[in-house]
Amino acid sequence: xxxxxxxxxxxxxxxxxxxxxxxxxxxxxxxxxxxxxxxxxxxxxxxxxxxxxxxxxxxxxxxxxxxxxxxxxxxxxxxxxxxxxxxxxxxxxxxxxxxxxxxxxxxxxxxxxxxxxxxxxxxxxxxxxxxxxxxxxxxxxxxxxxxxxxxxxxxxxxxxxxxxxxxxxxxxxxxxxxxxxxxxxxxxxxxxxxxxxxxxxxxxxxxxxxxxxxxxxxxxxxxxxxxxxxxxxxxxxxxxxxxxxxxxxxxxxxxxxxxxxxxxxxxxxxxxxxxxxxxxxxxxxxxxxxxxxxx
Amino acid sequence: xxxxxxxxxxxxxxxxxxxxxxxxxxxxxxxxxxxxxxxxxxxxxxxxxxxxxxxxxxxxxxxxxxxxxxxxxxxxxxxxxxxxxxxxxxxxxxxxxxxxxxxxxxxxxxxxxxxxxxxxxxxxxxxxxxxxxxxxxxxxxxxxxxxxxxxxxxxxxxxxxxxxxxxxxxxxxxxxxxxxxxxxxxxxxxxxxxxxxxxxxxxxxxxxxxxxxxxxxxxxxxxxxxxxxxxxxxxxxxxxxxxxxxxxxxxxxxxxxxxxxxxxxxxxxxxx
Numbered sequence: 230x231x232x233x234x235x236x237x238x239x240x241x242x243x244x245x246x247x248x249x250x251x252x253x254x255x256x257x258x259x260x261x262x263x264x265x266x267x268x269x270x271x272x273x274x275x276x277x278x279x280x281x282x283x284x285x286x287x288x289x290x291x292x293x294x295x296x297x298x299x300x301x302x303x304x305x306x307x308x309x310x311x312x313x314x315x316x317x318x319x320x321x322x323x324x325x326x327x328x329x330x331x332x333x334x335x336x337x338x339x340x341x342x343x344x345x346x347x348x349x350x351x352x353x354x355x356x357x358x359x360x361x362x363x364x365x366x367x368x369x370x371x372x373x374x375x376x377x378x379x380x381x382x383x384x385x386x387x388x389x390x391x392x393x394x395x396x397x398x399x400x401x402x403x404x405x406x407x408x409x410x411x412x413x414x415x416x417x418x419x420x421x422x423x424x425x426x427x428x429x430x431x432x433x434x435x436x437x438x439x440x441x442x443x444x445x446x447x448x449x450x451x452x453x454x455x456x457x458x459x460x461x462x463x464x465x466x467x468x469x470x471x472x473x474x475x476x477x478x479x480x481x482x483x484x485x486x487x488x489x490x491x492x493x494x495x496x497x498x499x500x501x502x503x504x505x506x507x508x509x510x511x512x513x514x515x516x517x518x519x520x521x522x523x524x
Numbered sequence: 525x526x527x528x529x530x531x532x533x534x535x536x537x538x539x540x541x542x543x544x545x546x547x548x549x550x551x552x553x554x555x556x557x558x559x560x561x562x563x564x565x566x567x568x569x570x571x572x573x574x575x576x577x578x579x580x581x582x583x584x585x586x587x588x589x590x591x592x593x594x595x596x597x598x599x600x601x602x603x604x605x606x607x608x609x610x611x612x613x614x615x616x617x618x619x620x621x622x623x624x625x626x627x628x629x630x631x632x633x634x635x636x637x638x639x640x641x642x643x644x645x646x647x648x649x650x651x652x653x654x655x656x657x658x659x660x661x662x663x664x665x666x667x668x669x670x671x672x673x674x675x676x677x678x679x680x681x682x683x684x685x686x687x688x689x690x691x692x693x694x695x696x697x698x699x700x701x702x703x704x705x706x707x708x709x710x711x712x713x714x715x716x717x718x719x720x721x722x723x724x725x726x727x728x729x730x731x732x733x734x735x736x737x738x739x740x741x742x743x744x745x746x747x748x749x750x751x752x753x754x755x756x757x758x759x760x761x762x763x764x765x766x767x768x769x770x771x772x773x774x775x776x777x778x779x780x781x782x783x784x785x786x787x788x789x790x791x792x793x794x795x796x
Contacts, residue, residue, distance in 0.1 A: 267614060385630050392627030395615045398604045399676065402576050402686075403628045404597035446614045450660035455614040 235476040242475040250369055251428075255467035257376045258428050258437060261421045262467075263460030264383060266442025267452065268414060271394040275439045276325065277314055277415070280332040281422045284310030286431035287339035288423075294346050300368050304375070304423040310335065311419030315412035372424055379417050390414060391452060428467070429485050436486040437463050444489075444496040448503075462492045528587075529554045529684050529716030530575065535584030537570055543740050544570055546583065550735060550744060554683065555714040557707065557730050559721060559747075562737035568720045571737075572686050575718065576602065589683040597628065601677030601715070603706075605689040606670050609662040617657035617664070617672045621647050624676030647679040648672075651705055667698030674705045678715075685709065687719045691726050699726040706730075724751065725772045747773070 242248050269278055288306020289299045313331055318324040383390075392400040393407040401407050418438070425434035441462030445455040470485030528551040536546030544567030552558050560568050573579035574586060577594020586592070589599035601624075609615075622644050626633055633640075648657045651671045656664055661672065670690055677685060685706065691699040707730040710717045719727060724734070724747070734750040736743045738759040743750045750756075751773050756764040765776040 271614065384632055387632050388623075388627050388629055392623045395613060396620065396623060396627075399602055399624070399673075400627065401578065402597075402600075402602035402604070403624075404577065404594060405628050446612055450614050450616045452614050452619055 233473065233477050238476045239472065243472070248471075248475065250366065251471055252468055254369055254372055254428055255471050256464060257372055258421075258424050259464035259467040260460055261376050261379050261424060262437040263441055263463035264380065264456060265418055265421050266438055266459040266463065267445065267455045268390060268394055269418065269439055270442045270446055272414070274415075274418065275435065275443075276328050278418060278422060278438045279435050280314060280328040280335075281307050281310045281415075281419050282426060282431045282434040283332045283339070284313075284335040285419075285423045285426040285434075287335040287342070289426060289431075290339040290342035290346070293348070294342050298367070298371075300371050300423070300427055303426045304371075304420065306335070307419035307423040307426070308416055309419075311415040312412065315415045368427065372427070375420050375424055379420050382413070382417060386410060386413065395452075429470075429482050433482045433486050436489040437467055440486075440489040440493050441466065444493040447493075447496040447500040462489070466492065527554070528552060529556070529589060530718065531585075531587045533585050535574070535586055536582045537567060537574065537579070538582040545737055545740055545742055548584070548742060552684075552716045552718065554716050555710050557710055557717045557719065557727075557732045558735060559719050559724055559727060559731045559733075560735045560737070561721060561724055562742075564722075566737040566739065568737060569688060572688055572718070572720055575684075575686055576600065598680055599683045601680060601682035601685045603670075603673050603677045603685070603687045603690040605692050606666045606673070606694060609669065611660070611662040613660065613662045615661050616659060617653060617661055617668075618644055618648065620661050620672050621657070621675045621679055625679045643679060647675040650678070651675045652701075665698075667694050667701065670694060670698065670702050671705070674702060674709075678709055681713070682715060685715050685717045687717065687721075689721055690719075691721065691723070696726075703727045703730060728771070728773060751775075 243252075269275060285303040285307035288309070289303040291306070292299050292302020295302075310331065314324075314328060317331070318327040389400070389405045390410050392403070393405050393410050397407055421438065422434055425437055429437060442455065442459040444462055445458035449455050449458060466485050466489040469488050470483075471481055473484045473488075474481045530550070530552040532548055532550040535548040535550075537544045538546075550558075560571060562568050570579055574581055575588050575593050577592070577597070591599070622640065624647075625640065625643060648654055651674050653668065653671045653675060656668055657672070661669060664672070673690065687706065690702060690706075694702065703726055706717055706719070707727075709715050719731075721727065724731065728747060731747050733745060734743075734747050736750050736756070736759060739761075741759050743755050743759055751766055753764060753766045756766055756775060763777055767774045767776060
C-alpha cells in the first residue's frame with residue numbers, strides 16, 4: 230500500500246502515452262456523466278442506468294466473440310437497452326420490474342457469450358470492471374465523437390428536458406413533447422453508459438453516472454449549480470481514480486468508486502450539518518408569509 | 525365575437541360510445557372569470573385538455589387566444605392541482621417560475637439572462653413569494669407551491685389562464701390568496717380565466733359565469749342562474765336542493781351522484 234504514495238513512480242507513469250490517453254478518456258467521460266447525472270437523478274433512472282450498463286456488457290461480450298470493437302458492441306448494447314426500456318416501461322409502475330427482467334437476461338446472455346470466447350480471461354474481466362489502459366486511439370476517437378453528439382443533443386433539448394423532468398404535468402400543458410424527450414434522453418444515457426463501460430466497466434458505471442449527481446443534489450437545489458458540481462465530482466472521481474491507481478497498479482475501478490463514494494458521504498454530512506444549524510436558527514417556525522388583506 | 529379569448533363551437537367529446545358532452549357553444553371574453561363545475565367524470569378536465577391541445581374534439585371546433593389549441597401555447601397559462609413534489613428535487617422556486625417563461629424552448633437560452641432574471645423576480649414579487657423563492661420547492665408548503673404556480677403560469681403574460689383545481693388541498697387562507705391573485709390578474713391584464721373546480725364557494729365572489737356539466741348535459745350562465753334548485757335538479761335528473769347560506773352556495777341531495785367533496789383526477793393522468 231505504501232506504493233500509493235510513490236509519487237516518483239506516479240510521475241513516471243503519467244508521462245506514458247497510454248496513461249495520458251486514459252486520462253483524456255476519463256476526463257471526457259466525467260464531463261458527459263456529470264452533465265447527464267442530474268437528469269438521471271431527477272428522473273429516478275439510477276436503476277435504468279445500471280440495467281443499460283449490463284446490456285452494454287452483453288453487447289461488448291458479443292463484440293469480443295465476433296471480433297469487432299468492444300466499444301462498438303457496448304454502444305450497440307446500451308442503445309438497444311435504452312430503447313427497450315423506453316418502449317417496454319411506458320407505465321411508471323412497471324419500470325422497475327422491466328429493468329430487472331431485461332438486466333438479468335442480458336447479463337446471463339453476456340456470461341454465455343464470454344464462455345464461448347476463447348481469448349484471455351483478463352479481457353473478459355475487463356468489460357465487467359473496466360480496462361482503462363486498453364483504450365487505444367481508435368477507441369478514443371469513437372469516445373470523443375460520441376461525447377460531442379451527446380453534448381450537442383443535450384444542449385438543444387436542455388430546457389424542455391429539465392421542464393419535463395421536474396414538472397411533467399405543466400410541461401405537457403405548455404406543449405413540451407414529453408413522450409419524445411424521455412426515450413431520447415434514454416438513448417443519450419445509453420451512449421454515455423457505453424463510454425463508461427470501457428473505462429470503469431459495466432458493474433461500476435453507476436459510480437460516475439449517478440453518484441456525483443446524487444451527491445450534488447444533497448448540497449444544492451439549483452439545477453445548474455447541481456450540474457456544475459456533478460461535473461466537478463465526476464471529474465475528480467474519474468481522473469483522480471486513474472492517477473491514484475497508477476503506482477500500486479491496482480484496479481482503477483476501486484479508486485474511481487471509492488472517491489465517488491467519499492464525495493457522496495461528504496455531501497451528506499454537509500447537508501446534515503447545514504440542516505441542523507438551519508433548524509436551530511429558525512426555530513420556532515419562520516413567521517407566516519404575508520397575506521394580502523381580504524376584499 | 526372574433527375577439528373572444530376562448531371560442532367553442534358546437535363541440536362534442538366522445539370516448540367510445542360514451543358522450544361526455546355535445547353541442548357545447550361557449551365564448552369566454554377577455555377578462556372573464558368562468559368556473560367549470562360538475563361531478564367527477566363529467567368531462568371538466570377533458571375540456572381543459574381540449575383547450576390545451578392534448579385532446580381532440582369528436583365534433584365542432586375550438587379556438588384559444590385566436591388559434592387552434594396547442595398552436596400558441598405561449599399565450600395559455602396553466603395552473604395544475606397542488607401535489608407533493610419530491611423533497612430532494614433540485615429545483616428552487618425561481619427555477620419553477622423560470623420554466624414557465626422559457627422551459628418549452630429549445631436550446632440553452634444563455635442570451636438575455638439579465639432580462640430573464642428581472643422578469644422572474646417581478647413574477648415572484650407579484651405573488652409575494654420572495655421570502656421562499658430560493659428554497660427547494662419540494663420543502664415548501666402546498667400554499668407556497670401554488671403561489672409559485674400562479675407566478676409560473678402568469679410570467680408568460682397569457683391571454684387565457686386554465687386552472688385545474690388549483691385550490692384543492694389548500695387551507696382556507698391560501699385558497700383565498702391564490703384565488704385573489706388570479707382574480708387580480710384578469711382584472712388588470714384582461715386575462716380570461718377558466719377555472720375547473722369541484723367547490724365554487726372559495727371563488728364565488730369572482731365568478732362571472734358558470735359552466736355546469738352533468739352526464740352529458742350542461743348549463744351556462746351567471747352563478748345565480750345556474751346554481752339554483754330548478755336548474756340543477758333538471759341537470760341531474762333528480763331532486764337537488766340548492767341552499768344559499770351566508771353568501772355561500774350549498775348543493776344538497778343526490779349526494780352520491782354529486783360526489784363533490786373529493787377530487788380524483790389530474791390532467792396528466794391521461795397522458796402518463
